Amino acid sequence: MASSKIRVGLIGAGYIASWHADALRATDGVEITAVCDPSEAAAKALADGLGVQRFRDVTELIDAGLCDAVHILTPPHLHHSIALQCLRGGLHVLVEKPVSTSAAETAEIEAAAQEHGVRFHAGHNFMGLPSYGRLKTMLEKGDLGRVSIAEVHWCLPLAPLRSGPFGIWLLREPKNLLLELGPHLMGFIVDLFGTPDIQSVKLSKPIDLPGEDTRHQAWRIMAKVGAVDVTLTISMVETIDDRSLTLRGSSGRARLDFASDTLVIERENASDLVLNPLRKQLDLSWQHLREGIGNAVTQVASLNRKSAYALSFQGMSAAIYGPLRKNTPADPRFSGQSAVAVMTALDHVLKQLPADTLAAAKPKAKTRDPKPTAMVIGGTGFIGRALTRALVAKGQDVRVLSRGRHGPFPDLPDQVETVGVSLYDKAALVKAMQGIDVVYNLARSLEGTWDDALEHDVGVAVRIAEACQEAGVSRLVYTGTIASYDMSTPTQKITEDTAFPKDMTDRNMYARSKAECERRLLDMHRRDGLPLVIARPGIVVGHGGPLQHWGIGRWHGAGAVRIWGSGLNILPFVLIDDVAEGLILMGDHPDAVGQSYNLVGEPMLSAQGYFDAIHTTLGARIRVSTGNLTMFWAADAVKHALKVYALRRRGLTRPSLADWKSRAHLSPFVNTKPKADLGWRPEPDKTRFIDKAVAKANLFGF
Numbered sequence: 207m208a209s210s211k212i213r214v215g216l217i218g219a220g221y222i223a224s225w226h227a228d229a230l231r232a233t234d235g236v237e238i239t240a241v242c243d244p245s246e247a248a249a250k251a252l253a254d255g256l257g258v259q260r261f262r263d264v265t266e267l268i269d270a271g272l273c274d275a276v277h278i279l280t281p282p283h284l285h286h287s288i289a290l291q292c293l294r295g296g297l298h299v300l301v302e303k304p305v306s307t308s309a310a311e312t313a314e315i316e317a318a319a320q321e322h323g324v325r326f327h328a329g330h331n332f333m334g335l336p337s338y339g340r341l342k343t344m345l346e347k348g349d350l351g352r353v354s355i356a357e358v359h360w361c362l363p364l365a366p367l368r369s370g371p372f373g374i375w376l377l378r379e380p381k382n383l384l385l386e387l388g389p390h391l392m393g394f395i396v397d398l399f400g401t402p403d404i405q406s407v408k409l410s411k412p413i414d415l416p417g418e419d420t421r422h423q424a425w426r427i428m429a430k431v432g433a434v435d436v437t438l439t440i441s442m443v444e445t446i447d448d449r450s451l452t453l454r455g456s457s458g459r460a461r462l463d464f465a466s467d468t469l470v471i472e473r474e475n476a477s478d479l480v481l482n483p484l485r486k487q488l489d490l491s492w493q494h495l496r497e498g499i500g501n502a503v504t505q506v507a508s509l510n511r512k513s514a515y516a517l518s519f520q521g522m523s524a525a526i527y528g529p530l531r532k533n534t535p536a537d538p539r540f541s542g543q544s545a546v547a548v549m550t551a552l553d554h555v556l557k558q559l560p561a562d563t564l565a566a567a568k569p570k571a572k573t574r575d576p577k578p579t580a581m582v583i584g585g586t587g588f589i590g591r592a593l594t595r596a597l598v599a600k601g602q603d604v605r606v607l608s609r610g611r612h613g614p615f616p617d618l619p620d621q622v623e624t625v626g627v628s629l630y631d632k633a634a635l636v637k638a639m640q641g642i643d644v645v646y647n648l649a650r651s652l653e654g655t656w657d658d659a660l661e662h663d664v665g666v667a668v669r670i671a672e673a674c675q676e677a678g679v680s681r682l683v684y685t686g687t688i689a690s691y692d693m694s695t696p697t698q699k700i701t702e703d704t705a706f707p708k709d710m711t712d713r714n715m716y717a718r719s720k721a722e723c724e725r726r727l728l729d730m731h732r733r734d735g736l737p738l739v740i741a742r743p744g745i746v747v748g749h750g751g752p753l754q755h756w757g758i759g760r761w762h763g764a765g766a767v768r769i770w771g772s773g774l775n776i777l778p779f780v781l782i783d784d785v786a787e788g789l790i791l792m793g794d795h796p797d798a799v800g801q802s803y804n805l806v807g808e809p810m811l812s813a814q815g816y817f818d819a820i821h822t823t824l825g826a827r828i829r830v831s832t833g834n835l836t837m838f839w840a841a842d843a844v845k846h847a848l849k850v851y852a853l854r855r856r857g858l859t860r861p862s863l864a865d866w867k868s869r870a871h872l873s874p875f876v877n878t879k880p881k882a883d884l885g886w887r888p889e890p891d892k893t894r895f896i897d898k899a900v901a902k903a904n905l906f907g908f
Contacts, residue, residue, distance in 0.1 A: 211237045212298075212527055215267055217288060218279030219243035219252040222302060226277050227256060228511070229519035235531045236523070242267045247630055247662065264288055268295035275530070277329075278302060281375045282385065286311040293318040293326065300526060300540075302329040303389040309549040316542035325536055327526050328545035330393040334521025335514065337469040338394075341453070341462050344471070345398065351457030356399065357437045358391040359450050362465075363764055364442035367423055368907050369752045371586045372415050372614035373624075379566045380421055381556055383442070388552045390464075391438045394451050395431065397539050401547045402429035402436050407558040411443055411908045416591075417616035419567035423907055427555055443907035444753050444764035467514035468497035509848050569616035576623045578605035580793070581639060583629070583670060584648030586614055588750055589685070589743065589785055593646060594622060596786035607638065629666045632673050639677035644793040645670070646683045652716060655857030659719040667723040671730055671738070681737045681799065682727075683792050688742045688778060688804060688875070689714070690721040694867035696775065701876045702802050712862035724802075731800055739792045740802035743785045744778035744875065748898055751782060753905040758813050759833065764906070766829040771870030773813035773832055778875045780807035781898050784888040791884040803880040807888040810895050823900045839866040 214230055216223050219241055230236050242261040243249035253260035261267040267276070268291070275298035278288050286306045292299050293315070305328050306312045319326035332338065344350060366377060376382050395402055409422035427438040449465035458473040470493045475485045504512050512520075525537040538544055556564060580597050584590045585606030591614050594604050598621040606613050606624045613624030627634045629649060639645065647670050651663040667684065674682045690706050690713075698704075710718040730736040745757040754761040758777065759769040788805040792798050811819065814830065821827045839861070846860040880886040889895045 211235050212531060213237055213239040213272060213274045215240035215242060215273035215276045215297075216252070216279060217242045217264060217267070217276050217292075218302075219245065219248040220279065223252055223277075223279050225516065225519050226279060226523075227252070228516060229523040230277075232511075232520050233523040233527055236527050239272045240267055240270065245628075251658065251662075264291055268292065268297065273297055275299065282382075283307060283375060286315065289315045289326065290318050293322050293324055296322060296324060298325045298327070298530065300327040300329055301545075303331075303393075304385040304549070304552075305329070305389075305545045306549065307385060309546060309553045312542075312546050312549040316546055319542055325530060326542035326545070327536065327540045328389075328393075328542070328548070329522070330389055330540060330544075330548070331515075331518040331522045332390055332464045333393055333397060333539040334518045334523070334525060335462075335464055335467050336517060336521065337462055337467045338451075338464065339521075340469055341451070341460055342398070344460065345453065349458065350453055350455030350460055350471075353434055353453050353455040355435050355437075355452075355454040356395060356431075357439070357450075357452040357454075358394055359439045359441075359448045359452075360387050360391055361439065361441040361445050361448040363444045363754075363907070364423070365752055365754070367413055367415075367421060367442055368904055369588055369750050370591060370614055373586055373608060377415060377421065380564050383421065384425060384440070384552060384555060387440050387442075388438075388555065389548055390449075391440070392548045392551050393539075393544070395429070395436055395438075396544060396547045396551065398453075399431040399434050399436075401551055402431045404429045404551065404554040404558055407555055409559070409563065411441070413904075413907060416614045417567050417569060419616065422563075429551075444905065446765050447763050464518075465514060466497075467501060467517055468494075470494060470497065509852050511853075567616070570619050572619035574620050576603040576605070576619075576621055577641075578603040578623060579641065579643045581605045581607065581642045581645045582648065583607045583645065584650065584685075585624075587648060588752075589746060589782065589789075590646075590648045591615075591750060592748075592782045592786040593648070593789050596783070596790060598622065600790065605638065605642065629670065632669050632676075635670060635673035636676045639673055639679055642677065643680045644683065645674050645679050645681070646685075646789060646793065648685045650685075650716075651719075653719065654715070656715070656718070656859060657857055659715055660722075663719045664722050664726060668726055668730070671727055671736055675730075675734065675736060679737070681739060681793055683739045683741060683789055684723070684727055685789075686724050686740050686742045686802075687717065687720045688744055688806065688871075689717040689868070690724070690742075691873070692864055692868055693871050693873040694864040696872045696874075698873045699876050700804070700873050702804055702879050707864075711859060713859075713865045714861045715859065717865070717868075718859070737799050739798045739800075741789055741792055742802065742804045743788075744780040744804070744806035745871075746782050746785055747779055747903065748782035749903050751903060751905075758816065759830075764828075766831070767817070768831045768833040769813045769870075770833055770838075771813075771835055771867070771872065773830070775870065775872055776809045776812055776874060777816070777871050778804075778806040779810055779816070779895075779899065780805055781889050781895065783898070784886075788880055788884070788886045788888075791880075791886055795884050798884065801883065803884070803886075804875055804877060805880060805886075805888075806875040806877045807895070808877070808890050809874070810892050816899075819896045819900050820905065823896060824906065826906065835866045835870060836863065839863045842866070 240259050241253040249260040278301045285301050406428045408426040411423035423442040425440040429436040451462040453460045458471050460471050462469050585594050597604050603621050608624050615622040627638050653659040706721045731738040759767040761767050817830050849855045
């Protein structure tokens with residue numbers, strides 16, 4: 207195999223697949239030859255971009271004989287069975303972490319690899335970082351002296367715990383949080399010191415998912431490996447990003463920031479008491495400067511293709527395929543034996559916890575079958591969940607369309623049924639709409655190119671509308687966005703009569719795509735009698751919504767935000783419960799068909815005022831900076847040029863200066879139409895608004 211390229215297939219075409227693909231394309235002696243995913247749309251998008259063949263079934267991929275190895279990038283509960291199938295088919299496998307859901311399954315995968323003479327690798331990517339290699343070398347040379355303490359931190363907000371989607375594998379069982387994040391931390395310890403003895407596990411920061419299903423957002427694990435005391439900390443609340451490995455030795459303290467690929471060593475020096483502190487701080491300052499400049503140069507020189515995250519995958523890929531091509535022993539960092547040790551340690555962590563802590567709450571028992579007359583497409587999202595619950599509160603049963611059958615309504619089995627239907631299958635949509643009077647389409651798709659937007663956003667919206675007509679649905683409520691307006695002029699007041707710009711080609715993809723959806727649906731209304739109502743929610747806030755709301759500004763973690771513009775103009779905020787009520791009124795009111803409504807609350811807060819309210823109400827001061835929109839536009843122009851002319855990307859558009867100014871929502875909204883036509887009553891009291899938008903919104907998770 208040393209004389210030819212290793213042919214690699216990707217099984218799973220989700221978000222992580224693009225990182226693996228980029229790393230493989232940067233690895234010598236490797237070529238990507240196939241993509242496999244049961245979602246035809248996902249497989250096509252990735253395969254077409256890579257110029258390779260696509261498959262919907264793993265058996266077909268193996269039988270095609272196009273691959274020597276595969277990367278298994280599916281949801282974790284599928285890893286075990288797919289890995290065994292591929293190993294038995296004679297393929298080397300790399301399995302994304304967690305490689306399985308238990309040590310026993312992991313050991314079975316490794317045994318199958320040994321039996322069939324192929325290799326099993328674990329996707330513990332952060333150990334592929336250059337800075338981690340430097341740390342290992344220092345440790346082996348004894349530069350840190352005798353190491354007595356190792357601390358690994360994963361402190362990074364996990365928004366789905368608070369704002370969904372709640373049906374993903376990560377949140378189905380309490381242990382999945384550890385299985386998802388734990389391999390990153392435990393992998394370092396196993397690689398550096400061996401399998402640890404777990405001594406204690408403490409959980410804190412509980413939060414209830416729908417149905418009073420408790421998850422703990424903080425895990426603290428105490429362990430020991432030989433003479434080394436180990437502490438692993440996982441924190442998923444809104445906190446400053448700290449993903450680091452710290453080794454404390456007799457000669458130095460090493461801190462690896464594996465999210466940034468930086469390594470800083472704190473040492474003592476032999477100067478006198480006056481110069482000693484100065485020399486120590488100067489040494490640390492020089493190291494921080496060196497690491498920062500080095501990363502900046504790497505990023506600029508590579509046109510952002512060598513971020514720390516990208517480098518981790520590239521390092522992992524090189525460490526796996528180098529030995530494989532040369533037929534030398536596998537790198538221990540990513541070997542099957544290491545994967546077994548990591549999962550064994552995580553198993554021991556879970557055994558420290560009471561059984562009831564690891565048990566997911568059972569769904570409420572069903573006493574009757576729902577008889578839905580309303581359908582919510584996108585019902586697992588922020589607005590969709592609130593709308594579904596509001597419909598139930600009014601005595602209506604609801605059918606929710608989802609990618610799977612795990613929905614966020616375990617406490618409402620008598621009123622809500624979750625149905626897994628592809629939005630690309632019109633016949634299945636028509637079937638799912640039988641007996642439905644009102645369809646609420648809240649689906650959205652964020653795409654990078656206009657062709658993708660036409661297929662995955664506009665095409666889906668039209669297909670849903672056609673299904674509504676074929677099924678005889680009485681009303682379709684479609685959610686567009688106020689982002690499609692030109693909001694760049696403070697003197698212009700926006701109403702439903704305000705037209706979108708005639709030329710949307712210089713708008714951001716989301717605004718342009720949503721406007722095109724509206725245009726085509728309105729054509730169907732006028733031409734074919736589609737019973738259409740259009741809703742355009744403002745900046746939606748309230749319980750279940752995110753702290754890091756990008757409708758307000760560009761966020762840098764939980765503690766810093768650059769506001770779009772000065773942050774002094776009143777923003778079109780609206781409470782989530784008011785949006786749900788407005789959508790229901792649009793589905794019910796006899797005169798709403800053919801109309802559009804901007805669901806924007808009463809004038810309340812500017813961006814600065816919103817963050818002041820967070821500080822006053824919750825005691826948390828977020829570092830707020832104003833953003834010069836012209837500078838945003840100019841910087842974006844440079845990035846666009848690099849993407850087009852240096853990276854040769856096609857189909858991209860560059861938002862205009864007016865588009866950037868529109869993100870500041872400079873034009874005020876007039877919300878009289880939904881109030882006059884529908885009887886909509888958004889919250890008029892500022893104190894109550896802040897109470898619902900901030901105090902009771904659980905923005906920080908604790």
